[in-house]
Amino acid sequence: MFIQPWDTALDEAEWKAWVADGHDFGQLAVNGPPGQPPAVVPTHFACDGDDLLIHLARPNPVWAAIEHDSNVTFTVIGDYAYIPGPWRAAPGIPAVEGVPTSYYAAVQFTCRAHVVDDPAGKADLLTRQLAHFQPNGDHAPVAPGQPPYGRMLSGICGLRLEVTAVQAKFKYDDHKSVQHRATVADLLTERGQGLDLPTAAQQRRRTDRIGTWKP
Incomplete structure (x- = not known):
């Protein structure tokens, strides 16, 4: 994942807080067997210390790929x-x-996959x-x-x-002026489609922490 200097996570706590704030769905990418493309599977996950926990149906094609190569990537x-x-x-400049x-936030985990297949x-x-x-506990x-x-x-x-x-990227034009970022955040809020509101919130949060970006 290419990350410009102004898009990088400000610290480890930033991306950890972002993941913990309800961002618990991602994509598991595994290397395919020789001659086959990679397999990508969308799934929920939970953190357990520094590890990520997921489960998938037994017929899922990822198992053969993981047996061949346990090095995987998980992206949120x-x-x-x-x-x-x-x-x-x-x-x-003319508009x-x-x-x-x-704009987006992304956290990409490079992982070694350990299969858990015993009942306990x-x-x-x-x-x-x-x-x-x-x-x-309602289960x-x-x-x-x-x-x-x-x-x-x-x-x-x-x-x-x-x-x-771990690679973490927060791409919200942090290299542009504070006024520009504030204006775009307002426009996102006004448009209010899809994930515009949380996107605006991330841009404002980053602006509050960074202010005017300095190389």
Whole structure:
């Protein structure tokens, strides 16, 4: 992932807070067997310390690929919006000559995948995921051989993704003036489509922290 100096995470705490703030859905990319393209699977995940936990159906094609090569990438993308050219036109330049762009946040994890396929291990993994997604505990226990979930464990495999590197990108025109960023955030708020509002919130948050960007 290419990251300009002004788009980089300000610190580790920034991207960790962003992931923790409801950004728990991403894409797992695995290397395909020789002669085959990579496989990409969208899925929810939960953090367990520095590891990521996911589970997928047993028929999923990723298992053969992971057996061949356990090095994988997991990417989370959010708070994105298309920014029209006129919004970015420099002063004195005709609006129609403005250069459009995309705003987004992305965290990309390089991982070593560990398959979890024993019943007890899968039950533990699912229990940890449920603790994240249903923290109120409004679910039955997950235990091998016990209803209602025990009989379903054979239909899935778990993955514990051991994170070995992280890249984080927050692309919100931080190299442009504070006034420009404030104006675009206002325009996003006014447009209010898709993820415009959270995108504007990210731009304002970054502007508050960075102010005028200095190389």
